[in-house]
Amino acid sequence: xSFVVDPSSPSVRIxxxxxxxxxxxxxxxxxxxxxxxxxxxxxxxxxxxxxxxLEKAIKHVVRHxxxxxxxxRTDSGxxxxxxxxxxxxxxxxxxxxxxxxAINSRLPGDINVVKLEHTPATFDAIGSTVSKxxxxxxxxxxxxxxxxxxxxxxxxxxxxxxxxxxxxxxxxGTHDFVxxxxxxxxxxxxxxxxxxxxxxxxxxxxxxxxxxxxxxWNQIRIMAGTLxxxxxxxxxxxxxxxxxESGERRxxxxxxxxxxxxxxxxxxASNSEPA
Amino acid sequence: xSFVVDPSSPSVRIxxxxxxxxxxxxxxxxxxxxxxxxxxxxxxxxxxxxxxxLEKAIKHVVRHxxxxxxxxRTDSGxxxxxxxxxxxxxxxxxxxxxxxxAINSRLPGDINVVKLEHTPATFDAIGSTVSKxxxxxxxxxxxxxxxxxxxxxxxxxxxxxxxxxxxxxxxxGTHDFVxxxxxxxxxxxxxxxxxxxxxxxxxxxxxxxxxxxxxxWNQIRIMAGTLxxxxxxxxxxxxxxxxxESGERRxxxxxxxxxxxxxxxxxxASNSEPA
Numbered sequence: 001x002s003f004v005v006d007p008s009s010p011s012v013r014i015x016x017x018x019x020x021x022x023x024x025x026x027x028x029x030x031x032x033x034x035x036x037x038x039x040x041x042x043x044x045x046x047x048x049x050x051x052x053x054l055e056k057a058i059k060h061v062v063r064h065x066x067x068x069x070x071x072x073r074t075d076s077g078x079x080x081x082x083x084x085x086x087x088x089x090x091x092x093x094x095x096x097x098x099x100x101x102a103i104n105s106r107l108p109g110d111i112n113v114v115k116l117e118h119t120p121a122t123f124d125a126i127g128s129t130v131s132k133x134x135x136x137x138x139x140x141x142x143x144x145x146x147x148x149x150x151x152x153x154x155x156x157x158x159x160x161x162x163x164x165x166x167x168x169x170x171x172x173g174t175h176d177f178v179x180x181x182x183x184x185x186x187x188x189x190x191x192x193x194x195x196x197x198x199x200x201x202x203x204x205x206x207x208x209x210x211x212x213x214x215x216x217w218n219q220i221r222i223m224a225g226t227l228x229x230x231x232x233x234x235x236x237x238x239x240x241x242x243x244x245e246s247g248e249r250r251x252x253x254x255x256x257x258x259x260x261x262x263x264x265x266x267x268x269a270s271n272s273e274p275a
Numbered sequence: 276x277s278f279v280v281d282p283s284s285p286s287v288r289i290x291x292x293x294x295x296x297x298x299x300x301x302x303x304x305x306x307x308x309x310x311x312x313x314x315x316x317x318x319x320x321x322x323x324x325x326x327x328x329l330e331k332a333i334k335h336v337v338r339h340x341x342x343x344x345x346x347x348r349t350d351s352g353x354x355x356x357x358x359x360x361x362x363x364x365x366x367x368x369x370x371x372x373x374x375x376x377a378i379n380s381r382l383p384g385d386i387n388v389v390k391l392e393h394t395p396a397t398f399d400a401i402g403s404t405v406s407k408x409x410x411x412x413x414x415x416x417x418x419x420x421x422x423x424x425x426x427x428x429x430x431x432x433x434x435x436x437x438x439x440x441x442x443x444x445x446x447x448g449t450h451d452f453v454x455x456x457x458x459x460x461x462x463x464x465x466x467x468x469x470x471x472x473x474x475x476x477x478x479x480x481x482x483x484x485x486x487x488x489x490x491x492w493n494q495i496r497i498m499a500g501t502l503x504x505x506x507x508x509x510x511x512x513x514x515x516x517x518x519x520e521s522g523e524r525r526x527x528x529x530x531x532x533x534x535x536x537x538x539x540x541x542x543x544a545s546n547s548e549p550a
Contacts, residue, residue, distance in 0.1 A: 021421045079422065101417075110424040142376075146296045147354065147426060149385040 011090045015123060016068075016103075017115035018054065018083050022258070023150040024110060025050045027076040028083070047076070050111060054085065057106035061099065062089045071125040071266050072132065075218070077258030079151070082114070082265040086125040128268040129214065131195060135262045136208040136224040145204075153224075153260030159206055159231035164199045167230045168208065170240040171197040171223060178247040180223055181216035182255070190216060199227065206231075209264070218255050226253035286365045290398060291343075291378075292390035293329065293358045297533070298425040299385060300325045302351040303358070322351070325386060329360065332381035336374065337364045346400040346541050347407065350493070352533030354426070357389070357540040361400040403543040404489065406470060410537045411483040411499040420479075428499075428535035434481055434506035439474045442505045443483065445515040446472040446498060453522045455498055456491035457530070465491060474502065481506075484539070493530050501528035 026047035055068050068087040074080060094102065100116035107113070122128075139145050139152040140159050148154075171194045178190040196211040208224050226243065229235040235253060243251040301322035330343050343362040349355060369377065375391035382388070397403075414420050414427040415434050423429075446469045453465040471486040483499050501518065504510040510528060518526040 019421050021424045023424075081422075104418070109419055109429070110421045112419050112421045114418065143379070143389065144384055144387050146294050146385045146387045149296045149298075151422065154384070 011088050011121075013086055013088050013119050013121050013123060014099075015115075015117045015119040015125070016054075016085045016087075016113050018050075018080065018085065019112045019114050020050050020080050020083070021110040021151070022050070022074060022077050022079045025053075025076065027078065028070050028072065028074045050074075050080075050083075053108060053111055054103075057103050058087065060106045061094075061102045064089070069125045071129055072263050074261075074263055075258050077150070078261045078263065080263040083263050084125050084266045084268075086119065086123060088121075123268065129266055130269050131211055131213055131267045132215070133196075133209060133211040133264040133266075134215070134220045135264050136210070136220065136256065137260045137262060138206040138208070138228070139204055140201075140206045141204040150259055153228075153257055155206075155228065155232075157232055159228070160233065161199055161201045161206060161231065163233075163237050164206075164208075164227045164231040167227055167237045167240045168197040168199050170238075170244065171210070175244045176247055177216055177219055177244070179243045179249050179252050180219050180226075181249075182218035182222070183249070185217035187216060192216065192219070197223075221256045221258065221261060222249075222252050222254075224260070225256035228256060229253040286363050286396075288361055288363050288394050288396050288398060289374075290390075290392045290394040290400070291329075291360045291362075291388050293325075293355065293360065294387045294389050295325050295355050295358070296385040296426070297325070297349060297352050297354045300328075300351065302353065303345050303347065303349045325349075325355075325358075328383060328386055329378075332378050333362065335381045336369075336377045339364070344400045346404055347538050349536075349538055350533050352425070353536045353538065355538040358538050359400050359541045359543075361394065361398060363396075398543065404541055405544050406486055406488055406542045407490070408471075408484060408486040408539040408541075409490070409495045410539050411485070411495065411531065412535045412537060413481040413483070413503070414479055415476075415481045416479040425534055428503075428532055430481075430503065430507075432507055434503070435508065436474055436476045436481060436506065438508075438512050439481075439483075439502045439506040442502055442512045442515045443472040443474050445513075445519065446485070450519045451522055452491055452494055452519070454518045454524050454527050455494050455501075456524075457493035457497070458524070460492035462491060467491065467494070472498070496531045496533065496536060497524075497527050497529075499535070500531035503531060504528040 024047065026049050029049050029051045051068060051070060055066065058066060066087050066089060068085045071084045096116050100113050103113050137152050139148055139154045142156050144154045174191060174193040176190050177192050181190060192215060193213040194210065198209045200207050208227055210220055210223060226240060230237055230239060299322065301324050304324050304326045326343060326345060330341065333341060341362050341364060343360045346359045371391050375388050378388050412427050414423055414429045417431050419429045449466060449468040451465050452467050456465060467490060468488040469485065473484045475482050483502055485495055485498060501515060505512055505514060514526065
């Protein structure tokens with residue numbers, strides 16, 4: 001394997017796109033505990049985080065300590081098809097495809113580096129984010145699908161997808177999502193913009209797709225939970241609008257389980273992207 | 276919910292078709308230990324078996340002790356789309372669909388009763404079997420698919436599917452499969468009939484489908500492992516024929532991992548089936 005040395009650039013920023021099955025991880029990072037946390041000790045769930053596994057695999061390859069920055073702090077049990085992270089390395093680099101495969105060979109089977117790119121130092125996985133899309137996957141059939149265990153949210157009662165679509169449209173635009181955030185989210189502003197919110201049905205799958213500028217803690221799971229209760233006829237279709245206007249958490253639906261949630265992709269400002 | 280009492284038939288035989296993800300189970304039953312086992316104590320893997328979970332769920336519904344008989348003793352990690360079991364119950368029965376759902380409501384999310392039928396007492400999940408079909412699922416792409424974790428066998432080198440098909444054809448017919456069985460299988464006769472052995476490719480999936488009268492311990496995993504080594508060019512395409520003729524285990528390929536194996540369906544003698 002050949003090595004490329006670039007003495008004019010001692011530090012290189014690398015952008016990774018990664019996919020993972022979140023079932024066996026305590027989320028992306030332990031920092032799920034918000035700044036308002038009052039407890040004395042943090043709970044130890046005995047599960048590793050995706051970040052820890054990824055850092056360990058990269059360290060094996062670059063052979064120096066490093067810190068990876070992830071764009072989205074996915075919760076425990078949440079999956080990703082296109083999480084994006086960056087890290088800096090000042091060591092000699094092997095070619096991009098060899099580098100990617102070397103990292104993958106050190107990762108467990110439920111985490112995969114899909115893409116590895118050199119990126120300008122102006123790129124920041126958190127700061128350069130322009131929009132993100134999540135999917136919430138529901139298996140809507142009398143029977144569970146045992147092969148989707150941990151990968152879906154099962155609903156046996158037939159969902160009224162048209163009603164869900166009608167309600168989903170009310171999420172689009174810039175709103176105060178304080179009623180759709182878990183208490184203790186620790187954010188000053190709870191105003192977020194949703195570019196798109198669509199509900200699609202294909203065979204037994206009902207998928208809620210949400211694209212937005214950014215999301216509060218548990219926001220998508222509460223949005224999905226509200227749409228699900230509307231689809232079951234437990235809440236009226238205008239409840240999304242009412243809950244957004246009032247900002248009251250109790251008017252929105254229950255938080256849908258983490259199992260069904262996938263971080264699909266993240267878009268970044270073009271000036272931060274590789275040329 | 277209404278109950279149907281049939282006093283003329285105090286004992287009813289029930290046939291269940293079940294699907295499961297085998298990842299979190301120590302196989303169908305603990306009897307994977309063959310009769311030739313010399314150890315003093317049986318190993319305790321700390322995992323439940325599918326049979327134990329199913330019996331527990333049914334007992335909750337029928338409220339009497341029972342024993343379920345499974346057609347196939349799938350190994351640890353092997354999945355099922357259509358495992359078939361029977362059991363007898365002498366208690367008042369709720370209607371078929373309610374009975375099925377009552378059992379499912381007591382089962383974990385990775386086991387599902389697909390079908391529940393009343394069947395003549397002549398039906399025996401083991402004895403009435405005429406043929407069984409298994410699938411071996413390979414994900415053939417440079418990258419792993421993290422969402423298939425535990426559900427596939429990943430091979431990053433491109434498989435020569437035509438060579439595998441050619442070799443698979445040699446399995447069809449009645450042969451002595453002693454070279455394709457794990458030592459200690461404990462069977463007197465190692466002659467089995469393969470009705471069909473096909474290799475199909477669809478996008479990144481390569482699937483080996485095997486239909487036969489019955490199989491020896493690890494037989495399909497050794498058949499799949501041999502076809503995989505032929506597909507990688509590690510073994511010549513005529514090796515299947517040679518290994519069958521010689522009956523030597525060392526001539527066949529390595530045992531493929533349990534992850535990729537699915538029990539697809541089981542056919543029974545028509546005179547044992549529900550009218």
